[in-house]
Amino acid sequence: MSWLRRIEWRAVISTVAIAVAALGASILGVYLLEERAGVNDASTLFLLAVALVAYLRGSWAAVGTALGAFLAYNFLFLPPEFTFLVSDPQHVLTLALLLAVGVAIGRLTGLQRDQAQRSERREHEARALFNVSRAIASAKRMNDALPVLVASLAEDAGMSRVWIGLGSTWAQEQVVASTDSSTDAPGSGPHSVLPRQSGERQATWVRLSPGALAAPRRDSLALYRVELVDGSESIGSLWAARDARRGAPTAEETRLLAAAADQIGQGIMRDRLSEQATELEVSRRSEELKAALLDSVSHDLRTPLGTIRASAGTLADPKVPVTLEDARATAREIDAEADRLANLVGGLLDMSRITGGALQTRPETMPVDEVVMPAVQRAHASLGQRPVQLALAEDLPPLAVDPVLVSQVLDNLLENVARHTPSDAAVRVSTSADGAAVTVRVEDGGAGVPPDAMPHLFEKFYRVPARRGAARHGTGLGLAVVKGMAEAMGGSVAASPSDLGGLAIDVRLPIAVAPPPADEPPG
Amino acid sequence: MTEQRASILLVEDDDRTRRALTSNLEGHGYGVRAAADGEEALVLWELRRPDLILLDLGLPGIDGIGVLRRVRRDATTPVIVLSARGEERDKVEALDEGADDYLAKPFGMAELHARVRAALRRTLVGEVDPSGTLQIGSLRLDPDRRLVSVGEADIRLTPREYELLKVLLANAGRVVTRGRLLRAVWGTAYSEEGHYLHVYIGQIRRKLAATDPGGTLSDLFVAEPGVGYRVRGRDVPGGDS
16 A cells, blocks of 8 residues: 555644644634623634644645534534534524635635745745756866765755766766765665656656565665766766655655756766867867977978088089099088987987887986086087086985986086087086985086076977077977986976076986995905 | 008998998008808808907898807907997897997997097907906006005905906906996896996095096096996096097
C-alpha cells in the first residue's frame, strides 16, 4: 500500500489535533453563550473555528472542521440533545446554514492560504534558481562555481548532501564537487532518477534498483539523481540525498534540481568548448612564432651561403683575373663565412635539443674553479687582447652540474663577450655564493645594451638592435642556449648593466648537496 | 724539420673532404696516403705503416672503431679521430679504444695542423724516460720513490691524486677519457667517488699552483668536457702552438 506510506502521518495528526482543539473551544463558547448568557443561537461561533483551521491547515482541514462543527452542534445543543435527531424544522435550517457557510468559509480561507503558500514557495524557488544562475555566472569556470552551487542546492532543495559526478555512465562517475569532504560516489546503489524530457511537463522520479532486488537501503538515506546532459549525451549526474523519512522531493524541489542540472550541464560544456578554443589559439600563435623563427633562420643561413657561393664562383671563373693575394683573401672570407654557418648550425642543434627535451643532464660534483678556469682557458684565443680579471671567491661549495652543459654555458658567455665588445674591452669573471646557489658572473666593459633590450636578451633569435654603422653579429642563439642549459641543470640566468660599462650576465648554479669526500692521508 | 716529412694515412669517406685535406697536408710537406673506406685503410696500414692516422669514424664497411682496434693490435701509432659534432659517445669510445686525440667536424685547417704537429712530436720525442720518471717542464714524477716535485720542492699528494697525476702525465698530450681515469685510479668497478673526479683534479691543480706561484703549471690540465682530461704536451710551459 504505497499511498499509505506516502501520507505524512505526523501532519495529519497535528491537523486533527488543531481541529479538535478549535472545535472544543467553540463548543465551550457556544455552551457559555447559549446555556448561560441566554443567546438563542451562537452556532456562528463554530465558523470562527473553521476559519482558524482553514488559516492554519488549509481548505480540506477546514471542510472537515465544518463537518465536525455541524455534527457537534447537532449532537450537543439541538434538542433532542445528545442525539443526531433534530425536532425543530427551524433548527434544520440553522444546521444547514452552519454547514454551508462553514464549508464555504473553510474553502475560501484555505484557498487564500494555499495561494499565499504557493506564492511563497514560488518565491523561494525563484530565489533558489537565482542562486544557481548567479553562482554559475559569477565564476570564470564552472569548476569554481560547483562548490557554492552544491551548498546552495542542498539548502534550497532540503537535501542533507548534494554532489556532482562526471562520467559517461553514472556508475563510473568521478565526484567533482560535494557538500561534504567525502568524494565517494554511491556506486551502484538503488536510487531515484529524474528522467530528462523536454517541455514543461512535470517530471516524476523513477526508482531504480540495479543489482539485487533486495538491496538494503543504506542508513535509510534516499538518493536522487538528475542527469547532466549535453544535447543527448550524458556527461554526468547531479546527486542529492536526504533522510528517506522526509519523503520524495516536492515539485518545487524537483524543478530546482532539474533546472540546476540543466545549467550545470551547459556550463560544463561551455567550459570544454572554451578550453578547445584556447588550445586552438595557442597552437595558432605557436605556428606564427615558428614561421617567424623559420624566416629568421633561413635568412641567417642564406647570407653566409650567398657569400661563400659568390666568392667561390669568382675564384672558379676563368674569365676573372685573380692574383694569388686575391685568391687567399677570398678563401679566408669563405672560411670565415663557413665558420659563421657552423656556429649557427651548432646553436640550432643545441636549441633543438633544449626545446625538444632531448637534453639529458648528468650532474657531477664540480668545484666552481674547475668550471670557471677551464672555460677562461678555452676562451683565451677568442678574447685576444682583452684584459681578463678573475674575482673568484674562496671556499665556495662545490656545484652539482653537468660538466658538458656548464662548460658550454660559460663558453657561450665568453664567446658573446668576444663577439660584441671592442678588442680592448675589459672582461671580468667573478663567483659568489648565497647559500642556496653559486652565481658565476661574466661582465664586460663594452658598450652594453639599451635598457629596453635587457628583458629580451635570452629570447631565441633576439639580437640587440644594431647601432648605426655596426655590423650585425651573432646568431641570436647564444644567450637563449645559455638560458636553456642553465635551466636544464636547475639554475637560472639574469642580465644587468655592469659597472665595467657593458653587460653583466649572472648564471646561478645549484650546489652539491653532499660534500666531497675527505682527503685521505698524503701518500 | 723532420716532422714535415712524416707520412700520414687519411681515412675519410667523403671525396671532397678527402681531396681537400690530402692536397692541404701535402702542401705542408707530409706524405699522404688516402683511403675511402675501412678495408682500403687496413690494406694501406699493412703496406705503409704511416707515422700518423687521421681517422673518420663514420665509414662504410669496417667502421672507424674497427680500423682503430686493428691498428692498436700492432702499434701505438698516433691516431686522431675526426667526428661530427655532438657524437660524444663515439668520440669517447674511440678514445677508450686507444685513439690519441679527436677533432670535431667542421674544423679549421690551423687547428688540424696544430693537432697533427702535437701528435707527431710525442712519438718523435720518444716514449718514456728509461728510469720511468715522467717529466713535463719543471714537474717531475718519480714512480720508484712515489715522489712528485716541482723544481726542488716536493709536493705532497694523496694516493688517489698521485695515481691520477701519473696516468695523465704518462699520457701527456693525449686525451684520457673519464672511464680510463676511473679504471686506473679507482679500479674496474667504478667507485662512488668517481663522481668526484673534478674535485680531485681541482685539488692537484691547487697544490701545483701553490708550489709554483705565477707559473703555468696550474694550466697543465685541460678539461675536455664530457670526455675527460689531458695534460698539455711535454713542451709545457708554452703549450702547443
